[in-house]
Amino acid sequence: MDELLASADPWEQWSAWGIVFGILVGVVIVVSIVAAVxxxxxxxxxxxxxxxxxxxKWPFRVTLLLLALIISTVVAPIGEDWITGIIHFFxxxxxxxxxxxxxxxxxFFLDSGARRYNIMEKDDASARKIQTQMQIVRRLVIATLVVFAxxxxxxxxxxxxxxxxxxxASAGVASIVAGLAAQSVLGNLFAGVQLAFNEAIxxxxxxxxxxxxxRINEIxxxxxxxxxxxxxxxxxxxxYFTxxxxxxxxxxGRELLGTVYFDLDWRIDVDEMRAELDRILDDTDLWDGKSKGIAVTDASGGVLQVRVTVSxxxxxxxxxxxxxVREKIAAWVRREAPEGLPARRILAERPLVSGREDPASA
Structure with missing residues (x-):
């Protein structure tokens, strides 16, 4: 068969190649239709x-079409001089x-699994862990496929x-040189993989x-x-993160405890301040209902340091x-407890003359 094709004129060679390629294209079309159905x-x-x-859809069809081209070129070679180059290109x-x-x-398989862990709909630690690992694995596998290709x-x-x-033969020297040249790049690469699986972030x-x-958006x-x-x-x-x-x-976990500090006068009624905090928290959906409190944490410089804790x-x-809380408490102090506003006290004493009070200052 090959000898006959080799001895045929170019028109016959092209005709034979076209027939074989047409048959294979028909097979590709049938396979594509069956897969789609x-x-x-x-x-x-x-x-x-x-x-x-x-x-x-498209990578599958292109792969089948290229297989058809290669098979048709091998079965019905167009010309002995440049058939090797054509097959190499294909x-x-x-x-x-x-x-x-x-x-x-x-x-496809990775995204199918990722849809089960949508952090926007299911905001928990396991979902965020899976999302992080999938991001790293996605890039690592794609990079590996490209390198192998x-x-x-x-x-x-x-x-x-x-x-x-x-x-x-010279892999030992090359590996040392490459390691020194790409030290920072490889360090970041290994750090990225480490972050994906040690759950630091x-x-x-x-x-x-x-x-x-x-908020961490991408790793x-x-x-x-x-x-x-x-x-x-x-x-x-x-x-940086390692x-x-x-x-x-x-x-x-996402539940957090926050603090708000106030410097207030010693005359502030802390119990009334606690009652006001209860009223503020009862009127908002921002509080999760788990933790709240007011404590006097310091008394220096002529003021009380009052710490408000909310979750x-x-x-x-x-x-x-x-x-x-900062706005509401500040407004409450100005409106209901002005005596709690921080004030600077100055003690004025009459000067003494020879151990006695100066009459001129009386």
């Missing part, structure tokens, strides 16, 4: 077939399409395979970093994105609750 039938009872079809495209298909399949493409070239043998956690508090293999409370974005390397102390307000379900509600 099967997913459509399954989609009547489940939601995942539609998502699977959306993600894998093989490179096939490696890319297979990588594309594998990545889409992986993302690039390596597979390079290994299709004879010169690269020969180079690979010499590189392996998770997506959605509220942290205090560099004097700023905000990558090299950096962490934090949304600061005033809508600024703070980007930090992953190694080498620098920081506060995680939601490590053990809330999360950091955002706690901030608003502290602001509300």
């Amino acid at each position: 099967v997913l459509a039938i399954l989609g009547r009872r489940h939601t995942w077939p539609k998502a699977l079809s959306t993600r894998t 093989v490179i495209l096939l490696i890319i399409s297979v990588t594309w298909l594998a990545a889409q399949l992986f993302l 690039v390596g597979a493409i390079l290994m299709t070239f004879d010169g690269v395979r020969a180079l690979g043998a010499s590189v392996l 998770r997506v959605g956690d509220v942290v205090v970093v560099e004097g700023e508090w905000g 990558t293999l090299s950096y962490v994105v934090m949304q600061v409370w005033d809508q600024r974005t703070l980007v930090l390397p992953c190694t 080498s620098t102390p920081f506060e995680n307000w939601t490590k053990l 809330a379900a999360d950091s955002s509600a706690l901030w608003d609750l502290r602001v509300l």
Whole structure:
């Protein structure tokens, strides 16, 4: 068969190739239609077939089409001179399409699991942990697939395979040089993986970093994105969270305890202040109903330091609750207990002359 094709003229070779390719394209179309029908039938009872079809439809079709091109070119070669180059080109495209298909399949399974842990609807520690780990695993697997695809493409070239043998022979020196050159990059990479599985921080956690508090929005293999409370974005390397102390307000749960301090005069009625705090908390939904209290924590400088303690379900509600309590208590002191306003007292004494009171000052 090959000898006959080789001895045929170019028109016959192209005709034979076209016939084989047409047959294979028909097979590809039939397979694509069958797969689409099967997913459509399954989609009547489940939601995942539609998502699977959306993600894998085009990479699956492109992969089948490239297989058809390769098979038709091998079975019915167009020309002896440049058939090797054509097949090589199609093989490179096939490696890319297979990588594309594998990545889409992986993302489909990952997103299917992520929908069970939607932190916007189910805001708990386990959901945030799974979301964080999925973000890191997603990037790690995609990066690994790309690296393997690039390596597979390079290994299709004879010169690269020969180079690979010499590189392996000097792998010891190369690994040392590469390790020194990429020390910071690899450090961030390992730190990103460590953050994903040691649960020091998770997506959605509220942290205090560099004097700023905000919410963790994204954790990558090299950096962490934090949304600061005033809508600024703070980007930090992953190694920061493995080498620098920081506060995680939601490590053990989202319920938080906050304080508000007042410097008041000694004449303030603390019991009345407690009653006013009860009235304020009863009128707001920001308080979670778990903890409240007022205590005199210091008495120096002519004033009493009064600490108000309240609790809330999360950091955002706690901030608003502290602001509300501060405003309401300050207004209550001005309106109902003005004697509690801080005042500076000056004691004026009559001067003495030779141990006696100066008559001129009387």
